[in-house]
Amino acid sequence: MIGKERVLDILKNVISLSSVDQTEALFMGEESYLTGFANNYIHRNVGGKDCSLSVRVAIGKKVGSAMVNSFSKDAVKKVVHDAILIAKNQRENLDFVSFAKPEKRKDRDFFVEATANCTPEFRAEYVSKILSKTKAKGFIGSGKFETNALEVAVANSLGVERYTKLTISTLKSVVLTDTSSGYSEYSSTDVNKIPLEDIIRESVEIAEKSENPVSIEPGKYEVILTPYALADLIGSLSYIALNARAMNEGMSFLIGQIGKKVVGENITMYDDGFSQETISLPFDFEGVPKKKVMFFDKGVAKGVVYDTLSAYKEGKKSTGHSLPQPNPYSPYPMNLIMEGGESSKEKMISHVKKGLYVQRFWYTNPMDPRNTVITGMTRDGLFLIENGKITKPVKNMRFIENIATVLNNVLELGKERKIIYDMASVTAPYARIKDFTFTGKTEF
Numbered sequence: 001m002i003g004k005e006r007v008l009d010i011l012k013n014v015i016s017l018s019s020v021d022q023t024e025a026l027f028m029g030e031e032s033y034l035t036g037f038a039n040n041y042i043h044r045n046v047g048g049k050d051c052s053l054s055v056r057v058a059i060g061k062k063v064g065s066a067m068v069n070s071f072s073k074d075a076v077k078k079v080v081h082d083a084i085l086i087a088k089n090q091r092e093n094l095d096f097v098s099f100a101k102p103e104k105r106k107d108r109d110f111f112v113e114a115t116a117n118c119t120p121e122f123r124a125e126y127v128s129k130i131l132s133k134t135k136a137k138g139f140i141g142s143g144k145f146e147t148n149a150l151e152v153a154v155a156n157s158l159g160v161e162r163y164t165k166l167t168i169s170t171l172k173s174v175v176l177t178d179t180s181s182g183y184s185e186y187s188s189t190d191v192n193k194i195p196l197e198d199i200i201r202e203s204v205e206i207a208e209k210s211e212n213p214v215s216i217e218p219g220k221y222e223v224i225l226t227p228y229a230l231a232d233l234i235g236s237l238s239y240i241a242l243n244a245r246a247m248n249e250g251m252s253f254l255i256g257q258i259g260k261k262v263v264g265e266n267i268t269m270y271d272d273g274f275s276q277e278t279i280s281l282p283f284d285f286e287g288v289p290k291k292k293v294m295f296f297d298k299g300v301a302k303g304v305v306y307d308t309l310s311a312y313k314e315g316k317k318s319t320g321h322s323l324p325q326p327n328p329y330s331p332y333p334m335n336l337i338m339e340g341g342e343s344s345k346e347k348m349i350s351h352v353k354k355g356l357y358v359q360r361f362w363y364t365n366p367m368d369p370r371n372t373v374i375t376g377m378t379r380d381g382l383f384l385i386e387n388g389k390i391t392k393p394v395k396n397m398r399f400i401e402n403i404a405t406v407l408n409n410v411l412e413l414g415k416e417r418k419i420i421y422d423m424a425s426v427t428a429p430y431a432r433i434k435d436f437t438f439t440g441k442t443e444f
Helices: 004-017 073-088 120-137 196-209 227-240 244-248 308-314 345-350 403-408
Strands: 022-038 041-059 062-068 140-156 161-176 181-188 219-225 269-271 293-297 335-338 354-358 361-368 373-378 382-386 389-393 397-402 410-422 424-441
Touching: 004 022, 004 041, 004 073, 004 140, 004 161, 022 120, 041 073, 041 120, 062 073, 120 140, 120 161, 120 196, 161 196, 181 196, 181 410, 219 227, 219 345, 227 335, 227 361, 227 373, 227 403, 227 410, 227 424, 244 308, 345 389, 345 410, 345 424, 397 403, 403 410
Parallel strands: 219 354, 335 424
Antiparallel strands: 022 041, 022 140, 041 062, 140 161, 161 181, 219 424, 269 293, 269 335, 354 382, 361 373, 373 397, 382 389, 397 424, 410 424
């Protein structure tokens, strides 16, 4: 880690070297280490450090950017020069007004020393316990154990000056048999809070219970979705509906629906970068503090997220959801949280006369973003539920569904929730949902 003082000195120097209308400097540093395992042995133990400096300048309504991985005097001068040269040769962006202006809000670190200092031996010990169990069962264990320490800082010529550091640890376990697979994962800022025994138990048990699956016909089924599966669905809304870009481009199903009931009354969903139930930065990549943004409050559509460009375009304020600029996917909700209910996984299963228990979805892609229609496959555990009990494993199936319809068909939500992290964080509960549409079946 370079440290706050040195990083901010680098950014201030960038701004001092620029004489154009506006200048923004973004620093991102990362120390990333990974222990990967496959076929019941550790096959890689890798790591590295990297830092980048992104400079963005505005000359009137012309905006240019450049990036460098060196912080030498000459390299910094050159990246500023390149950003200015690029801006001069750009067409005017008529929607551009300004970079972010300073706001008063205390930054918060999501940093845990134990995660930053995690050793290969520590990760290997966790992995060895997974593999010990899979070998004893005659199964094959694969997955990864990754720890990251990051620094992010933003400064601009308008007075923005922010710095934070954070840590992220993720353990994923995939267990294979000749005819099945099981899956479990967990992410936390604190590596010592990863529940190893729970991960082992879940991935091994799902794989064991999934052996020799049967084939059933496609159709509409009542389903129990784990947090992994539900996070996949609602996470898709982040880029196809829950942001100002999708609204401005006419692609969000929320157009004309703000203030109206659009999903079930049991659905409350929001983005909150300061919540303890997520993994987050306290500000976005323009240096704007993250605000809590309510998407659905008891089924009623409330709003979407903004970066500075989309906010100025609509006469609003940025909600602190910019990705590193320039970026065609910005703004983006990176801390999506869905409130749970009072039920449990076991109660939900007991309430299903005939349906399916879905451990996970895979390769989920939008088919009709404007209408939130997506498709994907089940993976790593699919089970038939009959008369309130799981009776047999089922071969994987393809689904095509409308996410908004799914969120209108939620019958129960669980109290237990999990944080699912993959570049962005989604916190989701178990859910019981009626009339979920499966359109095809597989041979595995």
